[in-house]
Amino acid sequence: MPRPKGFDPTEVLDAAVGTFWQKGYAATSAQDLVDRTGLGRGSLYNTFSSKQQLFKESLRRYEETSATRVEEMLVAPGTIRERVRRVLMDVVHDEMDASATHRGCLAVNAALELGGVDDEITAGVRHNFERVENAFHAEFAAARQAGEIGAGRDPRALARFTLAAMYGLRVLGKTADRQALTQVVETTIEAF
Amino acid sequence: MPRPKGFDPTEVLDAAVGTFWQKGYAATSAQDLVDRTGLGRGSLYNTFSSKQQLFKESLRRYEETSATRVEEMLVAPGTIRERVRRVLMDVVHDEMDASATHRGCLAVNAALELGGVDDEITAGVRHNFERVENAFHAEFAAARQAGEIGAGRDPRALARFTLAAMYGLRVLGKTADRQALTQVVETTIEAF
DNA sequence: CTCGTTCTTTAACGACCATTCCACAACCGA
DNA sequence: TCGGTTGTGGAATGGTCGTTAAAGAACGAG
Numbered sequence: 216m217p218r219p220k221g222f223d224p225t226e227v228l229d230a231a232v233g234t235f236w237q238k239g240y241a242a243t244s245a246q247d248l249v250d251r252t253g254l255g256r257g258s259l260y261n262t263f264s265s266k267q268q269l270f271k272e273s274l275r276r277y278e279e280t281s282a283t284r285v286e287e288m289l290v291a292p293g294t295i296r297e298r299v300r301r302v303l304m305d306v307v308h309d310e311m312d313a314s315a316t317h318r319g320c321l322a323v324n325a326a327l328e329l330g331g332v333d334d335e336i337t338a339g340v341r342h343n344f345e346r347v348e349n350a351f352h353a354e355f356a357a358a359r360q361a362g363e364i365g366a367g368r369d370p371r372a373l374a375r376f377t378l379a380a381m382y383g384l385r386v387l388g389k390t391a392d393r394q395a396l397t398q399v400v401e402t403t404i405e406a407f
Numbered sequence: 408m409p410r411p412k413g414f415d416p417t418e419v420l421d422a423a424v425g426t427f428w429q430k431g432y433a434a435t436s437a438q439d440l441v442d443r444t445g446l447g448r449g450s451l452y453n454t455f456s457s458k459q460q461l462f463k464e465s466l467r468r469y470e471e472t473s474a475t476r477v478e479e480m481l482v483a484p485g486t487i488r489e490r491v492r493r494v495l496m497d498v499v500h501d502e503m504d505a506s507a508t509h510r511g512c513l514a515v516n517a518a519l520e521l522g523g524v525d526d527e528i529t530a531g532v533r534h535n536f537e538r539v540e541n542a543f544h545a546e547f548a549a550a551r552q553a554g555e556i557g558a559g560r561d562p563r564a565l566a567r568f569t570l571a572a573m574y575g576l577r578v579l580g581k582t583a584d585r586q587a588l589t590q591v592v593e594t595t596i597e598a599f
Numbered sequence: 600c601t602c603g604t605t606c607t608t609t610a611a612c613g614a615c616c617a618t619t620c621c622a623c624a625a626c627c628g629a
Numbered sequence: 630t631c632g633g634t635t636g637t638g639g640a641a642t643g644g645t646c647g648t649t650a651a652a653g654a655a656c657g658a659g
Contacts, residue, residue: 216603216605216656216657216658216659217603217604217605217655217656217657219605219606219655219657220606221606221607239433239520241431241433242520244645244647245648246645246646255606255607255609256608256609256647256649257606257608257609257649257650258606258607258608260647260648260649261605261606261607265647265648266647317522317524319519319522324519324520326582327511327516327577327578327581328431328434328516328519328520330511330581331508331509331581332509337581337582340581340582344579344582344583345582369590371590372590372593372594373594375579375587375590375591375594376590376591376594378575378579379572379575379576379578379579379595380568380571380572380575381575382574382575382578382579383570383571383573383575384571385519386515386519386571386575386577386578387536387567387570387571387574389518389522389529389532390518390532390533390536391536391567398561398563398564398567399564399568402565402567402598403568403598405598406594406597408627408628408632408633408635409625409634409636410624410625410626410627410634410637411625411626411635411636412635412636412637413636413637436615436616436617437616437618438615438616438617446637446638447636447638448617448618448619448637448638449619449620449621449636449637449638449639450636450637452618452619453635453636453637457617457618458617458618
């Protein structure tokens with residue numbers, strides 16, 4: 216009975232993700248979103264009820280693609296060290312990629328800009344972080360079973376440690392060069 | 408001959424630091440700065456010529472106090488592991504302190520909000536990071552001389568690794584609990 | 600074809616943005 | 630005490646902010 220939407224909501228959401236990712240939450244205006252999505256202001260506000268709501272959905276959408284990427288890289292063939300190295304070096308390459316225009320990681324950006332300010336967004340960020348932490352944890356637990364890492368190591372602690380290193384790379388990536396980041400990756404791997 | 412300023416510029420700068428620290432650059436308005444510093448708009452713009460310039464000076468002022476704090480903690484008595492633990496646990500306590508209203512670290516916040524956007528600010532952030540990295544490096548180099556850590560270890564790599572862990576804690580601190588952060592600290596210390 | 604519903608477009612809203620200007624106050628050297 | 634210079638406080642700037650209102654277009658069900 217009603218008129219159907221004239222656009223693909225997922226495509227629009229991806230455009231919003233790209234905008235927030237590049238500029239941050241506060242620095243993104245409604246006009247930026249209108250320009251980037253191609254929708255009219257009315258359609259935008261009719262579909263997503265506010266800038267804040269749109270950001271929350273963008274964070275969810277971002278998690279779908281980014282956390283899945285980490286999960287896939289972690290279950291690829293190789294030793295635990297090789298697989299973790301691939302994930303961390305993927306971050307290094309992303310940070311060094313000029314065409315990525317210093318976007319970093321949307322979840323990390325949101326954590327620092329809005330962590331503790333907006334509860335729902337903080338919860339979204341936490342969900343994102345925990346999903347990646349759990350992916351690391353599963354692999355460390357299996358690696359310990361397989362004897363790849365010491366029996367005395369705590370897989371949960373290692374997962375959190377690796378997560379911290381990963382996000383530390385995101386921070387240092389804003390100012391450091393590739394060699395410095397690579398040293399961090401190698402020192403992290405050696406710690407297992 | 409001219410009329411002298413009726414305020415202490417350093418006090419005003421500290422007030423500005425507190426404002427940017429708590430709210431971020433984009434989310435801080437000129438009105439916020441007027442309210443917090445107690446100056447009139449005219450005096451503010453007469454002393455610091457723009458919001459951006461004031462932020463740059465705030466970043467410098469922040470480095471004075473925060474980097475000095477790390478340097479002092481690192482030269483206090485104790486083994487290298489004890490001293491680094493104190494620095495990292497200081498970050499953990501800061502992140503968990505409710506009264507700190509989730510400010511985090513101004514340099515890290517600036518890195519993620521403005522890194523790669525404004526060149527001068529990026530340079531200011533880099534200066535801040537390198538100063539802390541160098542403080543770590545000096546201690547690791549001395550500790551290797553003293554036989555506290557293996558002769559085969561690279562002090563520069565260890566310094567960068569520790570820096571990444573420290574900033575990783577700043578990110579995870581927005582969502583994780585004290586126990587998780589403490590696990591990260593201990594795992595980091597064990598890696599030396 | 601018509602009706603009911605939803606989508607789309609555009610104009611407009613009041614609030615607030617960073618910044619500038621200006622009249623006036625305060626100080627110092629003479 | 631007075632002149633020169635700078636600091637001060639606040640009104641005013643044009644522009645942009647996030648959001649809403651309103652009017653018409655497009656669709657599916659009957």
